[in-house]
Amino acid sequence: MRLTCVTLYPTAMCNLACGYCTITKLKNLPYIDKQFEDSYKDEDYYINQLLAIGWDNIKNIHRIEFWGGEPTLALHRTYGTVRKMIELLPIDSMFFSTNLCYSKVEEEIKGLVDVCGEYPNRKFQIQIQLSIDGPEEITDAGRGNGVTKKFLDNYNLLMEKEWFSNIYNNVEIRITFKPTLSTDNLNKFIDIDYMEYYYKWFEDNLYDVAKPHVSNNLKVFMGAIPNIAVPMAASKQDGINFAKICKNAFWLSEHGNFKYYNNIVMFTRLTRHVDRNCITYCGAGRSVVELLPEGKYCACHRGFLTYLEDYRIATRRYSDFSPLEHRELETSNDTVFVFDTAQQFIDFCDRVENPKTPSSSFFVQQGMIRYLAEIGQIEEKYKNPYEAKKGANLFTEYASTCLYDNLTVCGTQMINLFSEYRMFLNGAIDIIYLATERLNVINEESRL
Numbered sequence: 001m002r003l004t005c006v007t008l009y010p011t012a013m014c015n016l017a018c019g020y021c022t023i024t025k026l027k028n029l030p031y032i033d034k035q036f037e038d039s040y041k042d043e044d045y046y047i048n049q050l051l052a053i054g055w056d057n058i059k060n061i062h063r064i065e066f067w068g069g070e071p072t073l074a075l076h077r078t079y080g081t082v083r084k085m086i087e088l089l090p091i092d093s094m095f096f097s098t099n100l101c102y103s104k105v106e107e108e109i110k111g112l113v114d115v116c117g118e119y120p121n122r123k124f125q126i127q128i129q130l131s132i133d134g135p136e137e138i139t140d141a142g143r144g145n146g147v148t149k150k151f152l153d154n155y156n157l158l159m160e161k162e163w164f165s166n167i168y169n170n171v172e173i174r175i176t177f178k179p180t181l182s183t184d185n186l187n188k189f190i191d192i193d194y195m196e197y198y199y200k201w202f203e204d205n206l207y208d209v210a211k212p213h214v215s216n217n218l219k220v221f222m223g224a225i226p227n228i229a230v231p232m233a234a235s236k237q238d239g240i241n242f243a244k245i246c247k248n249a250f251w252l253s254e255h256g257n258f259k260y261y262n263n264i265v266m267f268t269r270l271t272r273h274v275d276r277n278c279i280t281y282c283g284a285g286r287s288v289v290e291l292l293p294e295g296k297y298c299a300c301h302r303g304f305l306t307y308l309e310d311y312r313i314a315t316r317r318y319s320d321f322s323p324l325e326h327r328e329l330e331t332s333n334d335t336v337f338v339f340d341t342a343q344q345f346i347d348f349c350d351r352v353e354n355p356k357t358p359s360s361s362f363f364v365q366q367g368m369i370r371y372l373a374e375i376g377q378i379e380e381k382y383k384n385p386y387e388a389k390k391g392a393n394l395f396t397e398y399a400s401t402c403l404y405d406n407l408t409v410c411g412t413q414m415i416n417l418f419s420e421y422r423m424f425l426n427g428a429i430d431i432i433y434l435a436t437e438r439l440n441v442i443n444e445e446s447r448l
Contacts, residue, residue, distance in 0.1 A: 004287045016070070038293070139151070
């Protein structure tokens with residue numbers, strides 16, 4: 001195991017009802033949330049859970065992530081646990097994502113910063129990912145009326161707070177932005193003028209506001225790449241459109257009249273070493289352990305939705321003699337990787353680290369790519385075995401892949417959604433390659 005990160009869930013609740021999120025649609029979230037609340041009353045609750053994994057497996061954990069629900073609704077619940085983790089482990093990094101629409105978001109964030117300030121001899125970096133999809137016509141359509149205004153009001157409030165930029169000398173805050181777009185909204189970018197307007201909206205409303213406050217303790221990063229709502233529903237035409245959008249981004253990177261942006265790409269190549277015998281997809285539990293009430297563990301950010309018996313629809317049945325991606329399932333609905341004991345979690349991670357059939361999914365992908373080319377869903381060149389191999393390799397190297405979606409949609413963990421093949425292999429991936437190679441740098445962000 002190579003655990004470097006532990007995930008805490010401050011709350012199961014959320015103050016928004018985003019159209020592409022299923023979390024708020026569960027009827028007994030308040031019951032799940034009460035279990036979270038009770039678990040944090042004992043500051044050793046999750047410490048003991050971590051220790052059960054074994055010191056050698058957790059001794060290199062240096063990062064705490066907070067997921068949910070909307071974490072800032074109840075960050076205060078975790079302060080005691082965070083102190084315990086700082087004292088036990090070499091914690092130097094924290095992360096949470098927020099919609100920034102909670103009325104008390106400023107004090108919740110400040111409370112976490114204050115905890116780090118209690119340890120002046122330790123250095124901490126707090127990364128805050130702000131969820132804002134873009135102008136009002138995009139954000140409010142996906143997240144609810146008035147969300148854009150609430151976000152901007154709280155964003156301006158944070159930037160004006162002296163503690164936010166002139167913070168403890170041992171704490172650095174890093175701000176990034178995460179816009180989430182449906183394929184419908186993404187297709188607005190076929191109009192290059194709209195695409196230019198979209199990025200200038202970020203410059204005018206976010207970066208201009210932040211620039212006067214940037215300091216040694218506050219960094220603001222310019223995200224140029226929108227997140228796509230998953231599981232993505234993309235047709236062949238969406239893929240053709242995406243190639244046009246990538247061309248627009250390529251052109252704007254060179255000719256757009258921007259104040260801050262110098263490299264707008266819609267996807268970039270990953271920097272990690274490509275090793276097809278190791279699975280690095282999100283949900284693999286390869287470096288992250290996520291802690292749940294009732295002594296349970298999970299390897300997926302959606303884990304809390306199904307850790308209760310009512311939601312554990314899919315019971316995993318493992319066989320030591322079958323490859324991980326072909327394990328038998330009772331159902332693929334609402335499956336997440338939840339484990340009742342530390343040993344079950346350890347066994348899962350070991351299976352991911354040492355799959356029984358190395359590269360099998362890579363070869364299956366080649367066959368599926370050739371099949372999709374044969375039926376006209378992706379570019380015809382992928383009928384060729386050599387091109388299909390290149391396409392499969394591109395997915396290994398480029399595509400960000402969610403095991404949860406692979407399993408629930410495809411019934412297998414390591415095979416990408418057909419929508420992703422259609423999205424990337426209708427011309428887009430070739431332009432993405434050129435865009436990243438043009439600057440000879442693999443970087444999704446540039447700093448103010």
